[in-house]
Amino acid sequence: MMATRGSFTYARWRLFYGVRRQIGLLVLLFYALNMVGGQIRYSIPEEMKKGSVIGNVAQDLGLDLKRLRSGRARIVTGGNIHYTELKTDKGILVVNERIDREQLCGDVTPCSFSFEVILENPIELHRITVEVLDINDHAPVFPNKDTPINIDISESAAVGVQFQLQTAEDLDVGQNSLKDYILSPNENFILKQHANPDGSKYVEIVLQKPLDRERHPHLSLKLIAVDGGTPQRSGTVNIDVTVLDANDNAPVFNQSVYKASVMENTAKGTRIITVNATDADSGLYGVITYSLSKTKGNAVDVFSIDDHTGTVSVSGQIDYEKDRKFEVRVEAKDQGGLTGSSKITLDVFDVNDNAPIINIMSFSSPLSEDAPPGTTVAVLNIKDADSENNGEIKCSINGKLPFKIESSLTNYYNLITDQHFDRESVSEYNITITATDLGSPSLSSSTQLHLKISDVNDNAPIFNQISYSAYITENNSPGFSIFAVSARDSDWNQNARISYLLEDTQVSGSPISTYVSLNSETGVLSAVRSFDYEQIKQLQLVVKAQDGGSPPLSSNVTVKVLIQDQNDNPPQVLYPVQTGGSLVAELVPRSADVGYLVTKVVAVDVDSGQNAWLSYKLQKATDRALFEVGLQNGEIRTIRQVTDKDAVKQRLTVIVEDNGQPSRSATVIVNVAVADSFPEVLSEFTDFTQDKEYNDNLTFFLVLALAVVSFLFITCLVVIISVKIYRWRQSRVMYSSNLPVIPYYPPRYSDTLGTGTGTLQHVYNYEVCRTTDSRKSDCKFSGAGSQNVLIMDPSSTGTMQRIQSERSILDEPDSPLEVRNNTRRVYSFR
Numbered sequence: 001m002m003a004t005r006g007s008f009t010y011a012r013w014r015l016f017y018g019v020r021r022q023i024g025l026l027v028l029l030f031y032a033l034n035m036v037g038g039q040i041r042y043s044i045p046e047e048m049k050k051g052s053v054i055g056n057v058a059q060d061l062g063l064d065l066k067r068l069r070s071g072r073a074r075i076v077t078g079g080n081i082h083y084t085e086l087k088t089d090k091g092i093l094v095v096n097e098r099i100d101r102e103q104l105c106g107d108v109t110p111c112s113f114s115f116e117v118i119l120e121n122p123i124e125l126h127r128i129t130v131e132v133l134d135i136n137d138h139a140p141v142f143p144n145k146d147t148p149i150n151i152d153i154s155e156s157a158a159v160g161v162q163f164q165l166q167t168a169e170d171l172d173v174g175q176n177s178l179k180d181y182i183l184s185p186n187e188n189f190i191l192k193q194h195a196n197p198d199g200s201k202y203v204e205i206v207l208q209k210p211l212d213r214e215r216h217p218h219l220s221l222k223l224i225a226v227d228g229g230t231p232q233r234s235g236t237v238n239i240d241v242t243v244l245d246a247n248d249n250a251p252v253f254n255q256s257v258y259k260a261s262v263m264e265n266t267a268k269g270t271r272i273i274t275v276n277a278t279d280a281d282s283g284l285y286g287v288i289t290y291s292l293s294k295t296k297g298n299a300v301d302v303f304s305i306d307d308h309t310g311t312v313s314v315s316g317q318i319d320y321e322k323d324r325k326f327e328v329r330v331e332a333k334d335q336g337g338l339t340g341s342s343k344i345t346l347d348v349f350d351v352n353d354n355a356p357i358i359n360i361m362s363f364s365s366p367l368s369e370d371a372p373p374g375t376t377v378a379v380l381n382i383k384d385a386d387s388e389n390n391g392e393i394k395c396s397i398n399g400k401l402p403f404k405i406e407s408s409l410t411n412y413y414n415l416i417t418d419q420h421f422d423r424e425s426v427s428e429y430n431i432t433i434t435a436t437d438l439g440s441p442s443l444s445s446s447t448q449l450h451l452k453i454s455d456v457n458d459n460a461p462i463f464n465q466i467s468y469s470a471y472i473t474e475n476n477s478p479g480f481s482i483f484a485v486s487a488r489d490s491d492w493n494q495n496a497r498i499s500y501l502l503e504d505t506q507v508s509g510s511p512i513s514t515y516v517s518l519n520s521e522t523g524v525l526s527a528v529r530s531f532d533y534e535q536i537k538q539l540q541l542v543v544k545a546q547d548g549g550s551p552p553l554s555s556n557v558t559v560k561v562l563i564q565d566q567n568d569n570p571p572q573v574l575y576p577v578q579t580g581g582s583l584v585a586e587l588v589p590r591s592a593d594v595g596y597l598v599t600k601v602v603a604v605d606v607d608s609g610q611n612a613w614l615s616y617k618l619q620k621a622t623d624r625a626l627f628e629v630g631l632q633n634g635e636i637r638t639i640r641q642v643t644d645k646d647a648v649k650q651r652l653t654v655i656v657e658d659n660g661q662p663s664r665s666a667t668v669i670v671n672v673a674v675a676d677s678f679p680e681v682l683s684e685f686t687d688f689t690q691d692k693e694y695n696d697n698l699t700f701f702l703v704l705a706l707a708v709v710s711f712l713f714i715t716c717l718v719v720i721i722s723v724k725i726y727r728w729r730q731s732r733v734m735y736s737s738n739l740p741v742i743p744y745y746p747p748r749y750s751d752t753l754g755t756g757t758g759t760l761q762h763v764y765n766y767e768v769c770r771t772t773d774s775r776k777s778d779c780k781f782s783g784a785g786s787q788n789v790l791i792m793d794p795s796s797t798g799t800m801q802r803i804q805s806e807r808s809i810l811d812e813p814d815s816p817l818e819v820r821n822n823t824r825r826v827y828s829f830r
Contacts, residue, residue, distance in 0.1 A: 043131040046101035058091025071119030076361045101132045102171040136176035136229025140168035148238035152337030155213040156246030162204040168225035179228035213243040247336025249280040258344040264320035275310040277332030285336035293329045320350040321385040352390040352439025358447040366452035369423040378415040390439035398432040423453040424490040455492035457549025463557040474533040485523040487545035495549040503542035533565040567611040567660025573668045575602040585671040601634035603656045613659035620653035
């Protein structure tokens with residue numbers, strides 16, 4: 001994959017790699033059979049193109065493609081770089097981004113990285129290790145390759161003197177790493193190579209022929225570093241040699257290797273070790289300066305040396321997790337240009353300076369409240385970069401929560417449930433997980449998981465009250481909001497979404513839906529029609545609250561709607577009856593004493609309560625000083641003694657008002673005749689009728705009146721004899737009348753002044769008979785049963801009847817005295 005497919009080198013490498021991979025897979029398969037959770041290992045060369053196939057994960061793990069898709073198989077890593085990608089539709093692992101072995105592992109071999117493949121429902125965890133093989137993609141590089149190496153050599157330097165050169169660095173490893181150095185041909189120097197204990201090489205040039213400054217004061221050489229890769233790569237640096245005057249002795253260290261140790265996180269400026277070198281020369285050639293040479297790694301960035309004393313100090317950050325050992329080459333150089341070198345080996349000791357790192361690999365939230373104990377909620381990866389006890393981890397849950405921690409694979413922990421849940425009691429949990437290492441002092445880190453418990457429909461709606469009572473005033477407008485029922489459901493979301501329904505019931509033979517409607521969302525009960533208190537006084541219905549769960553749960557409540565009365569009906573006058581053609585007059589004898597009961601205005605109001613409480617007032621009167629009207633009972637009585645000077649014709653206007661707000665009223669006109677004899681009444685009312693409605697001939701009317709009186713006398717005798725035998729005829733005559741008879745009688749209320757506060761304490765029935773030849777009506781009723789009544793019809797021909805009534809149909813008379821002494825006289829003129 002580093003060269004074209006037509007290359008012989010690539011084909012040979014491919015064949016070798018294929019055989020090696022097959023052998024490796026067989027070995028890995030043998031070990032994988034005994035590994036928990038499934039582990040596989042692949043080997044690939046670095047720098048593979050994106051999308052290149054690494055291996056068939058599904059086949060190697062024994063999983064089918066359906067399981068990968070249903071389990072939402074995915075790769076989880078501890079870092080932010082994702083080198084690989086899992087194709088769940090094909091079950092293969094491919095390269096996701098460029099893999100640089102040198103960036104990934106440096107000089108560590110073998111180089112590999114691991115990650116986990118996690119599946120859900122149920123949760124499975126498989127570890128995959130990918131070994132990255134090195135390719136020769138880096139050439140050896142000298143530090144400061146553009147700057148030549150300057151060497152000052154005294155012309156008196158003896159043959160065999162060695163001068164250490166800068167070493168090249170090759171980021172590749174193994175066969176592709178630095179292999180050899182080559183020095184350009186010259187007659188004064190040869191190249192000598194040395195190997196370090198770690199396998200790295202360093203070189204020196206050895207003087208093989210004395211220098212002659214006078215002939216060659218400057219020499220230019222080239223040092224070439226080559227690696228062992230195919231194709232081979234190389235790096236070059238120039239060497240400039242300056243020949244100095246004689247300096248016969250080079251500095252010599254008292255130790256070839258210095259060893260020391262240092263704790264990580266040692267403060268800057270801390271002294272570690274002091275090196276010492278001596279020079280046998282004197283003067284300037286014996287003055288030595290110390291320096292640290294550039295070596296592999298970053299040691300020169302971490303340590304520094306005093307160029308005069310040779311004391312090595314810490315100048316950077318020491319991190320055990322990055323570098324556990326340092327090797328530093330120190331040089332001693334005299335003023336004559338001669339150098340000596342030695343090596344310092346520094347061992348780094350670990351300090352517990354890294355707290356555990358918690359990574360959440362998988363977290364299932366929300367969790368159903370009916371999840372059984374033992375359900376895995378989360379998978380955690382916890383690592384500590386420290387070593388030994390400093391890197392050992394103990395994981396725990398803060399507080400008393402229904403969860404526990406179990407370890408699965410290395411550095412992996414499962415958070416599982418430990419009991420059943422009830423969302424209505426606890427709807428969510430804040431789970432704090434703490435990871436503590438075993439260092440001294442120990443370090444810890446925490447992470448918090450916010451777990452929500454999803455709802456199950458296990459609670460039915462509950463109404464706020466056992467039953468409801470609502471009130472609405474009659475004559476309401478359709479659509480008027482009467483009342484709102486409210487229910488609550490301790491479940492959540494859709495399971496707590498309540499709909500309100502009306503149960504199908506009947507009211508007076510009609511469905512309840514024809515009277516009221518119910519908003520299914522708000523529970524607002526509205527009127528479908530306008531109510532009339534006089535027709536219906538209350539409604540009783542059943543409301544059902546049903547939640548949106550599956551299956552839905554419901555509960556019922558009874559709602560009683562009480563219709564309140566409104567003063568929407570005026571009083572109706574039952575007596576005296578207001579006629580259009582006849583004049584009805586109450587007869588009062590001139591001998592009537594104070595308090596004489598003239599008549600009684602009878603009225604009713606179909607409303608109820610105070611809307612039906614009636615009061616009577618005298619609005620107009622011919623003589624206000626003669627009559628008064630009872631405020632509560634409507635009785636018209638004399639308030640003084642009747643005299644001869646009082647006019648025969650008395651006209652009273654009585655207004656009847658109810659007690660509603662606003663009040664309603666009706667007006668009735670009562671005609672009263674003050675006279676002791678009928679001729680007197682006849683003369684006065686004949687004039688009255690003539691003035692009011694007709695201009696008939698007076699002589700004709702007097703003849704007609706005499707005929708009526710004669711006929712009335714005969715009729716009264718017949719009625720008195722047969723009144724008990726033919727009593728049923730009286731009712732029949734009354735019902736056959738075409739006058740407005742209202743078969744409704746007022747309720748009995750107690751009088752506020754001692755006799756009652758309502759309409760009437762007693763109810764009276766009045767009867768008036770006309771001549772049988774009248775086509776307008778057969779009967780009228782008016783006046784109290786204990787009174788005298790005069791009825792005059794201007795269109796009549798002069799028939800008169802008198803009937804004595806001995807009883808009242810509606811109620812008893814006010815007193816036995818009135819029953820005995822009071823008679824009723826009825827006069828009808830046609």
